[in-house]
Amino acid sequence: MSELVYFCGTMDCGKSTLALQIEHNRSARGLEGLIFTRDDRAGAGVLSSRLGLSTKAVEATDDLDFYGYVVGRLSGGGRVDYVIADEAQFFTPEQVDQLARVVDDLELDVYAFGIATDFRTRLFPGSQRLMELADRIEVLQVEALCWCGARATHNARTVDGRMVVEGAQVVVGDVNQACGEVGYEVLCRRHHIRRMTAATARAAALSPDVLPVEQA
Ligand SMILES: Nc1ncnc2c1ncn2[C@@H]1O[C@H](COP(=O)(O)OP(=O)(O)O)[C@@H](O)[C@H]1O
Numbered sequence: 272m273s274e275l276v277y278f279c280g281t282m283d284c285g286k287s288t289l290a291l292q293i294e295h296n297r298s299a300r301g302l303e304g305l306i307f308t309r310d311d312r313a314g315a316g317v318l319s320s321r322l323g324l325s326t327k328a329v330e331a332t333d334d335l336d337f338y339g340y341v342v343g344r345l346s347g348g349g350r351v352d353y354v355i356a357d358e359a360q361f362f363t364p365e366q367v368d369q370l371a372r373v374v375d376d377l378e379l380d381v382y383a384f385g386i387a388t389d390f391r392t393r394l395f396p397g398s399q400r401l402m403e404l405a406d407r408i409e410v411l412q413v414e415a416l417c418w419c420g421a422r423a424t425h426n427a428r429t430v431d432g433r434m435v436v437e438g439a440q441v442v443v444g445d446v447n448q449a450c451g452e453v454g455y456e457v458l459c460r461r462h463h464i465r466r467m468t469a470a471t472a473r474a475a476a477l478s479p480d481v482l483p484v485e486q487a
C-alpha cells in the first residue's frame with residue numbers, strides 16, 4: 272500500500288540529507304523518482320543538504336500542480352516510482368491535497384520533508400495540511416540541540432543577532448548567519464518562549480548580578 276509520509280523536524284536536523292539518502296537507495300535499485308523542492312537555500316531547482324550533497328529537483332512554485340505534473344510525466348511515457356518533496360512547509364494546502372491524490376489514485380509513495388512551525392511557533396499551512404493527511408508522520412531521529420543541551424523543538428529567527436517574533440512567515444535563510452543578516456537558531460521550547468538564544472544566554476552569563484536594592 273502506498274503512503275504519504277511526512278518527515279518532520281526543526282531546521283538543521285537532517286531532513287534534506289534523509290531525502291537524498293532515500294533517493295540514493297531507491298535509484299541504486301533501478302527505481303525512478305520525481306524530486307520536488309521549493310526555495311532551497313542553494314537556489315531554484317536544487318535539493319541540497321548541509322553535508323554538501325545536492326541533486327536536481329523540480330521547483331514547486333505555487334502554480335505547480337503535483338498531481339498534474341506526475342500524470343503528465345506518466346502519460347508522456349516517463350516512469351515514476353516514487354515522489355520526494357523537500358521544504359514541504361512552503362507548499363500550499365491545495366498542493367498537499369494533490370500529493371495525497373498521487374498516493375491514492377496513482378499508488379505511488381510520497382515522501383515529504385519539512386519544518387512544522389515557523390519562527391513564531393505557528394504551523395506553516397503546508398505542514399498543517401500534511402499533518403492532517405499523512406499516513407505517517409516521522410520525527411527525525413538525529414536531534415538538533417538547543418544551546419542548553421536539550422532537544423531543539425522550535426525555530427527562532429534572528430535579525431542582527433537578536434531574536435524576533437514579528438515579520439513575514441517566509442524568509443529563506445540559514446542557521447549560523449553573520450551579524451546584519453536574517454538568521455535562524457534552533458531552541459528548546461523553554462528558551463524559545465523566554466526568547467533566549469545562545470548569544471543572549473552568553474551575554475546574561477557575562478553581565479554582573481544585579482544587587483538587591485535595600486528598602487529604606
Ligand atoms: N560538518 C558536518 N559534519 C557532520 N555533520 C554535519 C556537518 N554539517 C552538518 N551536519 C549534519 O547535517 C545536519 C543538517 O542536515 P540538513 O539535511 O541540511 O538539515 P535540514 O534539511 O533538516 O535543515 C546537521 O544536523 C548535522 O547533523
Ligand SMILES: Cc1cn([C@H]2C[C@H](O)[C@@H](COP(=O)(O)O)O2)c(=O)[nH]c1=O
Pocket residue numbers: 281282283286287310312385386388389390391426427428440441442443444445455
Ligand atoms: C523557521 C522558519 C524558516 N524559514 C525558512 C528558512 C529556510 O530557508 C527554510 C528551512 O530550511 P531547512 O532546510 O529546514 O533548514 O525555511 C522560514 O521561511 N520561516 C520560518 O519561520
